[in-house]
Structure formats: C-alpha cells, structure tokens
Amino acid sequence: MAVAIGVDLGGSHVTAALVSDEGIIHAQHELDITDRSFDAVIASVSLVIHGAMKETKEKIVAIGVGSPGNIEARSGSVLYSPNFGWENAPLGERLRAAFNLPVFVGNDARCATLGEYEHGIGRGTKDFALLTLGTGVGGGIVAGGRLVLGNRYGAGEIGHHQIRPTDGFVCGCGKIGCLEAQASGTGLIRHAFAVAPSFPRSALLDVPREKLGSKKIRKAAQAGDLHAMTAWKNFCSDLAIGLANIVAFTNPQVIALGGGVSTAGDFLLDSVRPRVDELTTMVPKGTTQIVAATLGNDAGQVGAATMAFRGGLQA
Numbered sequence: 515m516a517v518a519i520g521v522d523l524g525g526s527h528v529t530a531a532l533v534s535d536e537g538i539i540h541a542q543h544e545l546d547i548t549d550r551s552f553d554a555v556i557a558s559v560s561l562v563i564h565g566a567m568k569e570t571k572e573k574i575v576a577i578g579v580g581s582p583g584n585i586e587a588r589s590g591s592v593l594y595s596p597n598f599g600w601e602n603a604p605l606g607e608r609l610r611a612a613f614n615l616p617v618f619v620g621n622d623a624r625c626a627t628l629g630e631y632e633h634g635i636g637r638g639t640k641d642f643a644l645l646t647l648g649t650g651v652g653g654g655i656v657a658g659g660r661l662v663l664g665n666r667y668g669a670g671e672i673g674h675h676q677i678r679p680t681d682g683f684v685c686g687c688g689k690i691g692c693l694e695a696q697a698s699g700t701g702l703i704r705h706a707f708a709v710a711p712s713f714p715r716s717a718l719l720d721v722p723r724e725k726l727g728s729k730k731i732r733k734a735a736q737a738g739d740l741h742a743m744t745a746w747k748n749f750c751s752d753l754a755i756g757l758a759n760i761v762a763f764t765n766p767q768v769i770a771l772g773g774g775v776s777t778a779g780d781f782l783l784d785s786v787r788p789r790v791d792e793l794t795t796m797v798p799k800g801t802t803q804i805v806a807a808t809l810g811n812d813a814g815q816v817g818a819a820t821m822a823f824r825g826g827l828q829a
Contacts, residue, residue: 515535517573518533519566519822520625520815520816521562521578522580524547524597527544527547528558530566531566543561543565552600560612560613575616576823578619579609579617580623580814581619582598587663587828591605606618618822620818625813625827626644628654628817629813630772630808630813632817632820633809641768642766643655645756645760647753647774648699649698650686651673651697653670655669655672661828663827673694675692675756675759693753697749701752705749706726728774754786757804760802761790762794765801767803771804772810
C-alpha cells in the first residue's frame with residue numbers, strides 16, 4: 515500500500531493524516547494552535563506529522579501540506595497568509611529539512627477541492643467547484659479535469675468576488691460585499707443583526723451578540739422563527755448569487771458545498787437551488803448540480819496527501 519502524509523493547517527488547529535493512494539485515511543493526529551508565530555506552528559506541524567508517521571511501517575512517499583494563504587508552489591513558501599500574519603515563510607524548506615522527504619505545499623482550500631474532486635462527490639466529473647462555508651468562504655475550481663491555479667496560484671478565491679459592492683457587509687479582505695462577507699457563517703450572523711430592528715421581540719436577541727452563532731440561527735429558522743427565517747432567506751439569496759456566478763464563470767457539472775454551514779443539508783440546498791436556476795441565463799437551468807460535499811473535515815488532509823502523490827497541485 516502506498517501512503518502519504520496529508521496535513522491540514524488551520525488557524526486554530528493542525529491535523530496530519532496517514533492517507534493511502536485510494537484516499538483512505540488510516541490514522542489522524544491533531545493539535546490545537548495557540549501560538550501563530552512561524553517557529554511555533556512549525557513545531558506543531560512536525561509533532562502531528564511524527565505522530566502520523568508512527569502509525570505505519572509502509573514507506574511514506576511524500577508529505578503534502580494545505581496552508582492558508584498564497585503559496586509559491588516550487589519552494590513551498592507561504593508568500594502571504596493573513597490568518598497567521600506571515601510573509602515569505604519557508605514552510606516547505608523547513609519541513610524538508612526536518613523529515614528528509616519530498617514536501618509539497620498548497621493553499622488549503624485548493625487542497626480540499628482536490629480531495630473532494632478525486633475522492634469525494636466530484637469523482638467522475640471534469641468540471642467541478644467546491645465552496646466551503648464556515649467562518650469564511652473557501653473553495654476551488656476544476657476545469658477540464660485540472661485544478662485551476664492561476665498565474666500566481668491565486669485562482670479559486672471564490673469567497674472574494676463581490677456580489678454586493680455598494681450595500682454589503684465589509685469583508686475581512688477590506689472590500690465591501692464579498693461572497694465571504696455575505697454567505698459565510700459569519701455572514702449569516704450579520705444578516706440576523708441587520709434585520710433585527712424588524713423583530714424587537716425575537717428570542718435570538720436574548721443571546722449576547724458575541725455568543726450568537728450561525729448554527730443557532732439556522733436551527734431557529736428550521737423551527738419557524740420569523741427573525742431567523744428572514745436572516746436565512748437573505749443569506750441564501752446572497753449565496754445563490756455567488757453560485758449562479760460560478761455557473762456563469764466556469765459552467766461546472768457539480769458545485770459541492772462543504773464547511774460547517776453546509777451541515778444544514780437539504781434545508782440549505784432546497785433554499786438555494788431554485789434561486790440559482792432563476793439567475794442562470796446562458797446555459798440550461800439545472801445544468802449544474804448543487805450538492806453537499808461528502809468528505810467533510812477530512813477533505814483538506816485527503817487533498818494534501820493527493821497533492822503529495824501527484825508531486826504538487828499543478829501536476
């Protein structure tokens with residue numbers, strides 16, 4: 515059995531998995547990240563990799579790391595990562611020196627896209643897109659069977675195309691009305707507060723602002739709470755604009771929705787599919803299937819390992 519290590523590096527934790535070439539995870543090790551300095555993160559990444567390596571006697575082909583930020587693929591340097599405050603961080607170089615193995619580094623969302631495409635709901639398609647709906651909106655695009663990376667490996671930043679540039683929420687990137695600002699879990703919370711003046715007796719307002727989460731709003735909407743239902747409707751309308759734009763940009767066979775918000779399942783899909791059809795004009799309506807992703811939180815590790823087997827995202 516051929517195996518690789520797939521590492522999913524996030525802002526609050528890092529996970530390393532031992533993954534077969536069939537995309538099956540055989541062991542996982544995870545650590546919380548409390549110190550985001552480069553040396554501290556390298557130490558945490560090394561610990562979880564060592565933990566995963568101890569789980570096998572098979573030869574490990576390579577290590578793949580999905581990291582937030584813009585990545586220089588050849589060296590594996592993180593050119594810029596707002597999540598960590600890094601610039602030109604030599605992530606690949608440090609890990610190659612530590613493990614004496616080939617190490618490949620790619621953007622975490624693109625790795626998740628590759629994992630879902632090769633071993634999840636995207637398998638068998640040629641044109642595919644993944645959106646991860648969590649605190650932000652990540653994702654990636656596959657066109658003609660190849661992951662789209664762009665001129666400087668920045669393609670696929672779906673969350674940062676603007677859908678409401680004049681009347682939207684301010685995004686973390688500084689622009690107004692990005693899809694991430696409107697249709698992430700954070701965006702759902704913002705929608706709830708935006709319409710709150712119309713619902714002064716709402717039970718949602720009994721919760722301190724800092725403790726009101728997207729899951730609570732979604733469950734209240736499913737239970738019929740008018741305030742939550744209005745916020746959910748506005749959130750889904752904005753998400754549908756973004757999805758319809760993806761249909762216009764790349765005309766994929768499948769768009770998969772992953773991340774925490776997507777656990778709403780049919781409640782989410784049934785809300786956005788009709789609106790996407792309304793906004794789709796240049797191809798037959800319903801051409802693109804909008805579905806739930808299947809790998810969940812494992813997509814990043816599976817995709818990073820797949821990248822390692824391939825010898826890089828671009829291979």
